[in-house]
Amino acid sequence: MMSINKGKGIAEGSSIPAGVGVGVDAVGGGDKQNPPPLSRYESQKRRDxxxxxxxxxxxxxxxxxxxxxxxxxxxxxxxxxxxxxxxVHLQGCVFFGQPEPQGPCTCPLRQAWGSLDSLIGRLRAAYEENGGLPETNPFASCAIRIYLREVRDSQAKARGIPCKKKKRRRRNPLKTNEVSSSFTIQQP
Structure with a gap:
């Protein structure tokens, strides 16, 4: 039995070869069990x-x-x-740095940082699932991380949203008051 969607499987990255129908099983005569539908994330990752x-x-x-x-x-x-x-308002725009501008302007439309960050995450995973090595993954390169950081910072600045860096809490190894005194050692 030929599939109506001949060739569609390869185009969409399916593991079912083109021309193989999902229908009557040649041996048992019953319906083949359909694989579970892909999750939204998996579908988006495949599309990306x-x-x-x-x-x-x-x-x-x-x-x-x-x-x-x-x-x-x-x-x-x-x-x-x-x-x-x-x-994304440009540096010379009257609305630059305003979270809620009062009127229209000619500044360009861009991809939002969050969308790009999610996209790179999905492509990074897809690269490795399709045989790429994690250590050579171009989606995980330093250049991509720097680009995403610059997009995030510039978009936040253009909208007047302050970027706050997370401060690391450093543990001072010389502090002695961190030792718990909930038990005592008894001398014999």
């Missing part, structure tokens, strides 16, 4: 991975999955900005 793959193939010359690096990822993130929905 496929979108990134299409982006690499659309470059001139096309870039293979074994050839891309952090620079290609940064270019992809820049490419996505054209589809953004977050208004």
């Amino acid at each position: 991975w496929n979108t990134f793959g299409r982006y690499l193939r659309s470059r001139r010359p096309p870039v293979g999955f074994s050839q891309f690096n952090a620079d290609h990822v940064l270019e992809f993130l820049g490419y996505l900005d054209q589809f953004g929905k977050t208004k």
